[in-house]
Amino acid sequence: MTAPVLQHQHRPEGDDGTSAWLVCDGCRRMIYSRRFARGGSVCPECGWHARLTAAQRIDLLLDADSVELLDTPVTAADPLHFIDTRPYTDRLRGARAATGMSEGVLVARGTIEGCPVVAAVMDFRFLGGSLGAAVGEAITGACEIALRERTPLLLVTASGGARMQEGALSLMQMAKTAQAIGQLDEAGILTVSLVTDPTFGGVAASFATLTDVIIAEPGARLGFAGARVIEQTIRQTLPPGFQTAEFLLEHGVVDLISPRAALRPTLGRLLSVATRRQATAMAASASAASPGGEAGGHGSAGVVRDPARLAERHPWEAVRLARRLGRPSALDYVGALVEDWTELHGDRAAADCPAMIAGLGRFDGMSVVVIGTQKGHTAAELAARAYGMPSPAGYRKAARVMRLAAKLGLPVITLIDTAGAHPGIEAEENAQAVAIAENLRLMAGLPVPVVAVVTGEGGSGGALALAVADRVLMCANAIYSVISPEGCAAILWKDPAAGPDAAAALRVDSRALLEAGIVDGVIPEPDGGADVDPLAAADALRAALAGTLADLVPLDPPTLVSGRRARFRRFGAPVPASATATAPSAATPAVPTLPAARPPMGQRSTADLDDVRQP
Template sequence: MTSTLPDRPIQAPVPAADWVVCPGCSGMIYAKRMDRAAGVCPECGHHTPRTAAQRIAHLIDDGSADMIDVAVPDRDPLGFVDSKAYPERLRDARRRTGLDEGVLVARGRIDSCPVVVAAMDFRFLGGSLGAAVGEAITRACEVALAERTPLLLVSASGGARMQEGVVALMQMAKTSQALRQLDEAGVLTISLVTDPTFGGVAASFATLCDVIVAEPGARLGFAGPRVIAQTIGETLPEGFQTAEYLLEHGIVDLICPRAELRAVLGRLLRVAGAPDASVTPIRPVLVRDHTALPVRHPWEVVRKARRFGRPTALDYAGLLLEEFTELHGDRMAADCAAMVCGLGVLDGAPVALIGTQKGRTPAEAAQRNFGMPTPAGYRKAARVMRLAGKLGIPLVTLIDTAGAFPGVAAEEQGQAVAIAENLRLLSGLPVPVVAVVTGEGGSGGALALAVADDVLMCADAVYSVITPEGCASILWKDAGSAPRAAEALRVDSRSLLELGVVDGVVPEAEHGDHLESARLLGDALRETLAPLAGMSTADRATRRHARFRAFGLAAAGSLSGPAVGTAGSLAGPAISAEACDETRESA
């Protein structure tokens, strides 16, 4: 098959008609005005379909597009004929679109960042996934792999090409295998979902990328709504399979209007392409000797840790990181608002950030589930942990939660399993990991983000196996004994530094001074990340293993401090067998 790829920079064609009708609002729009807005209705914001050539022209920096010839010989494996023979349908599609097949591939730059782009064109047989399209996507993956360049896949498809039968089905496996190779090589992959993306494309390369970006209103799904309704007779929810529905249900990372795509994609590409994964310490701020900290009643610290107005994870992300992009969803069922995750740059070095988010106001706190993550939150965090490991960038976790959400739905969705999986994942993550307890560090819900090379905490933060109120209710049968329980549990930073549970304490700024709080935390991260980045992966893994292996050993003065579970240890006073029986009965 002879290639008809353009021999000049791709130009987005201007519609021939002077006026067009917007499919979203049915308004008459001046065609040139619509084209200047890249096909977005200036009245209602509806995103109209774009051709593959228009996609590449819109996304790639002017003058940087270098088309990659991915043409393959025609195949008619089944000799398929419906109202027309398959070869005749191909000829008609080529005549109408000017394309050899339903995808264009190019090297280029987006916001000055190198990238390989494969863009599908729905006009060509409904953007169906046949052997030629599968080959084009696979070759794009192979070019990205050979050149260690991030890959952007722009999808628009009705599914697998029926005229090629099972050969088309095999393209799902072929393209998925190519993406797996990019995962193993640590090359960032981004999927841009446009309307529509269904069937075999949705169930393969469109949803296998590290980050899934969707245009507003774009539909994505395995089975189309008509098929679902006709097959099972079920009434579908409002907005079913749209980008907005999928964001709420944890499938896509973010929705991005077309006008902002280049900037958002550029931020993601810069994080993946940042040249140095280390940060430079500016000045030491961490307190590492517990005797340098004041002696305070732990209940006083608990109350300070819970005050509204402390900086949240998103506050720190905005104040500390450049190019921060928040990522959403567990790719299964939901997006937990109590867990925030994303990628950014600290002093020119890329980092992944995960944090619990309580909220800045009472209303936001309720919306954020008071910072108590659901299983979807921990699975979202696990996604970003794996992404940090793949890209080889440090991970920073910020912890401020009373604990994992204890509701019935959370138990049904595997809360314990989600936490356990994070503990295992963090224990072997091959990149530097620094955890900071910035407010409350509650039980396993906090520990699921705190299996780290270095664990820090803010001076007015607390970290405990249970809330003081919970401990008091169980052991003293009186929630009013919470101050007594806080003292027994030794939840304050001075006690935890003495015990070796934390490695350093970040001084506190005046309450409400977020800029100074961010400066202190930033200096603490630089102080901690710099030496970790200089260690080999094997040395870090050995050190992290030894750190947690030591807890519970009896040797005083070791990393673990006194044996956990004895008098004066993290667990507070020794608990009798009778008390354990009472605890089980209460549970």
């Protein structure tokens, strides 16, 4: 094919540069055309994003002088000899004359912020970006190039759906392109979609939504059936904003919305984190031998592994400290410890849970995935984040991002601070139990290092769903339990006010849990708690994570998985008679044992209760 000339001035479709003023399709205001073009064809008044040609897209996204346009074969010119009001061959000739393109996709090799990428960019001007045999061949060819060169794939979509003039041959392109994306998944190669307006039908139901990360421009529409099809088929009128990027973000379909001006740095950051893991993993492995970490020693500077080094106190004190609103949240720790952070959203099915955060970034130079429960520091934040109690969509989002970590070979860090999974009608309707159970099974077999840290509350199965890890750490003032003390008291004591007694009986504090082997280490906190000095708390967490990852990153996947499964297999298993005479080591705990129970509240002195009466 003849390579089109890339345009360096972005113009809205139909603008030849001669008109001084344009009318915005979003707000209907008059816009000075040169200002509009300089802004990437985005209205400076309302932010409406006009369509761009495929050539303009490549010019916008790929680094200057890095672009190499690749030939895409044109096949099946008119397989059905189709005629509607015009012969299909005439429509093809008209589209080629109007666009200067052989078909509706440009494929290019280049870089984004210095990171190599293969890009396939659709052009809506060419028969509405419809998916025909040639378009399917171009997308599949781009996948095959990315596979052969082990380079991330970027798909920029703009389509009204399948190309009807090619009949069932067009339908087959959905399966063909989905298959090609699947091969990239198997090879561990990052795939990214940029959804532009509009993306419908066969494109939406195949390669556009099968990628690892889905980014959308503001206001971009995506769906299987468009408004006109829905109205004509089942007589439903869509509400305002339906199928827009903003609607799709709320309903868990897209990962993030990026304004056009931010697209290149957003893509560059994502590509950098997802594709530079080998060098950073090697750096992490080398750091294991440095003074900051104990190579092969199942340890890290600053992590307490001997329960005797922890102060003995009433567990209810830990409960109160763990629940303080000022304690650093997961996003606070991410902001302090993780560079180049890109948060991913949605379970790709129904919703985006605000109580669960997940994304990719760089920890101490190492590319990692971070997943955590998020509470907040104010009443408004707590309500907006569902009080840190994830819904089924939250656990499914976490599972999706963990699978991405496994695909890309990135270590997983989980930060846990939740009273438990969200209870209620909607959660049960959406199979909360199944979502948690599937995470337990998934984490047990992840072929990458997994480190879990209980930073505040570790409540029941809702916390465990993020804690099936190679190493489980907890902050000194955190708690971890099968149920909240108040819940246990209400069930067994028949009195929620007996929470302090339940906390003591459950042994929820870090000292007891370390002694029992439930956790592998305790991260010290500043005097008075993590909320007194959040930066010092973050530094302590950094040291703990760095040393722990230094131990784990050099291990191969079979070793990681077998060790993780063995860790959890031990809990509750009978102790061999020969082992009873040998004290268990901190590194490989035997059957967990709990300290002797304290006497019930009625049998303790008043002095024992002075500091535990009030929550």
